[in-house]
Amino acid sequence: MKSPDQPEKKQQPPMRRSARWFRKNDLPGFIHRSTLAADGWTREDLIERPIVGILDTWSDLNPCNLNLRALAQKVREGVLEAGGIPFEIPLMSISENLVKPSAFPFRNLLAMDAEESIRGYPLDAVVLMGGCDKTQPGLLMGAASANVPAIVLNSGPGTPRSSTxxxxxxxxxxxxxxxxxxxxxxxxxxxxxxxxxxxxTPGHCSEMGTASTMSTLSEALGMALPGSSLVPSSDGRRSQIAKAVGRRSVAMAQGGPAPSDILDARAFDNAITLLCAVGGSTNAIIHLLALAGRVGVPLTLDRFDEIARRVPLIANVQPAGDHLTERLMNAGGVPALLHVLRPLLHLDARTVDGRTIGQIADEAQVFDAEVIRPLDTPVKPGASIVVVKGNLAPDGAVIKSCAASPKLFQHRGRAVVFDDVQTLADTIDDPALDVDAHSVLILRNIGPVGAAMPEWGMLPLPRRLMEQGVTDMLRISDGRMSGTAYGTSVLHVSPEAAVGGPLSLVRTGDMIELDVSERRLELLVSDEVLAQRRCEAPPQAPSPHVRGYRHLYGREVEQAHQGCDFGFLRGANADVLPEGLFDGWVGGW
Structure with a gap:
């Protein structure tokens, strides 16, 4: 038993991860320390100070992320001010508008790049610097799998000019x-x-497209500083946020929290709630499903629909509303949205800020009730996102109902089927195309396996019908739609046509029925006829990708209702080889 006058022993903080590289006086420790002497860091620096990795997706080819190079310097300043050592690590930059065939498959490649960079290097915490659509979820997925303390810093929305x-x-x-x-x-x-x-200006889209959606959801998930997501890229406050992120990352390097401490079921419920409240991009559904799979949270499409039924659209921002994200920021930003949404949130969810979501929401204030509406005065009635199922989509499909035409929410029409996007482009404006305003346009074979799931789900309307004043039609595909787009589009039909999903059995002339209120999407063809068509269907064509990453992607990617991740990357750090196994091995010498 301890003597009453015996001094209390101070509890030692847990050993930092980087100590395994730098603290041992042996050959590996010598090599690790001397390798970084060229960077100007002394033996004492590396042993005593926390190390922060700045994971940067800057690129000349990615204007959304163009300002990240300058922001990384501000993060460095913040890390140094707080006593840490910053190391910038360039990662793959995915430009939504330029990379072919689609940016989407490379989200998983960036996630692998991020995970292995974090896992392989002596980092005590990381700053995740992204902006363009796929860079943000890719970084989050990789960091979640590596499970080293991580904090998000996005590039910020650009500032568009006004057309004359x-x-x-x-x-x-x-x-x-x-x-x-x-x-x-x-x-x-x-x-x-x-x-x-x-x-x-540089920066991502300034409406609630996928980039702005993922930025705001990073706050709701608890992975970004409150109020950080919507400050424009050109605003001086973004540099101030970058320095604050750098300082906070040093504190996290010494005491957490890690992603596994934050990304639980409460965090995902909160993110889905905010997604519905802002009328965000349907792409976020796929990204949240994939991220949940990385941390072992059993998230399903049904949960999205369940939450969407009770969350009103309260953010009056494009494309579902009138304004841009800068006005939403001036109205109080994400903290103010959380303030209004308090009755619908898990207020005890943790954040990288050190406070709970409830504490952040309690301290926030709404400054513009036209942009952030009360719960009982929504921008539009009804759910902003709907999940439908039926014999055409057994595993589900999604509709961004707040950007769709209510007159089409109960619709029966004749299918006009396009097997690929080239056929669609070649024939959609053909005067001889047998189509009218009640037809249902179907584009298939553009799912994750079929075409790496591009944003072709907002099919163009036939020119002949637009000239007649038609502004919307029911459109169905196994692909995605841009978060900035609008129209009545049923997206992410799962399973996709390329793997034999029911969409592959539809023929032009078949009747299709959508009933949003019943969450139902049906192909009005008998089971017997569908069975016969399946027997007569030609075998699936082999993938044209016989090498490299696209071969891996086509072989391993999961379906849309699972998040389109790779099955072997699912699970909370499942089957990861312990890092310590190779602590004593040194390569290069």
Missing amino acids: GGPLATANGVWRFVDQLRAGCLSIQAFENFERQTMG
Whole structure:
């Protein structure tokens, strides 16, 4: 028993992860320390100070992430101010608008890049620097699997210019301008002028597209500092946030929390709640499913629909509303949204800030009730996201109902089927195409296996119908839709056509029925006929990708209702070889 006058022993903080590289006085320790002497760090620095990895997806080819190089320098300053050592690590940068065939498959590649970079290097904490659509979820997925303390810093929304005499030149506006051009309502000169007005500054899309959605959800998940997600890329406050993130990362390096302490079922419920409240991108559904799979949270599409039924659309932002994200930030940003949503949230969920979601929400305030509405005065009635199932989508499909036409929520129409996007492009404006305003446009073979799931789900309307004043039609695909797009599109049909899903059995002329209120999507063809068609179906064509990452992707990717991750990366650090097994081995010498 301890003597009353015996001094209390101070509890030693847990040994930092980097100590396994730098604290031993042996050959590996010597090599690890001397390797970094060229960077200007002394033996004492490496032994005594926490090390923060700045995972940066900057690229000249990615304007959404173009300002990350400058922000990384501010993160460095914050890390140094707090007594840490910063190391910047460049990772794959995925430009949504440029990389072919689609940015989507490379989310998983970036996630692997991030996970192995974190796991392989002596990092006590990491800052996840992304902006463009797939960089943010890819970084989150990799960090979740590595489970080293991590904090998100996004590039921030860009600031669009104003078109002369027209609307703001935003990504959402592009869809409308293209439709007007195809319908003959817009001159080439007007379109060219609009093009010159877009992309005013670096930064991601300034409406609630996928990038802004994932940024806001990072706060709701607890992985970003409160109020950080919607500050524009050109605003000086973004540099201040970057320094604050750097300082916070040092504290996390010495005491956590790790992603596994934050990303539990409560965090995902909160993120889905915010997704519905802002009318966010349907792409976020796939990303949240994949992220949940990485940490062992059993999230399903049914949970999205269950939460969506009780969450009103309260953020009046494009494409579901009127304003851009900068006005949402000025109205109080994500903390103010959480303040309004308090009755619907898990308030005890943890965050990287050190406070709970409830504490952040309690301290927030709404400054513009036109942009952030009360729960009982939504922007639009009904759920903003709907999950439908039926014999055409046994594992589910999704609709961004807040960007769709309510008149099509109960609809029966004749299918017009396109087997690939080239056929669609070649025939959609053909005057001989047998299509009318009640038809259901179907594009298949664009799912994760079929075509790496591009954003082709907002099928173009036939020009002949647009000239007649048709502005929307029911569209169905196993692909995705841009978060900035609009229209009544049933997306992510699962299982996809390329793996033999029911979508592969539809024929032009079949009747399709959608009933949003009943969450039902049906192909009105008998089971006997479908069975016969399946027997007559030609064998699936072999994948054209016989090497490299695309071969791996086509072989291993899961279906949309599972998040399109690789099955071998699922689970909370399952089957990961213990790092300590190779502590004593040194390569290169």
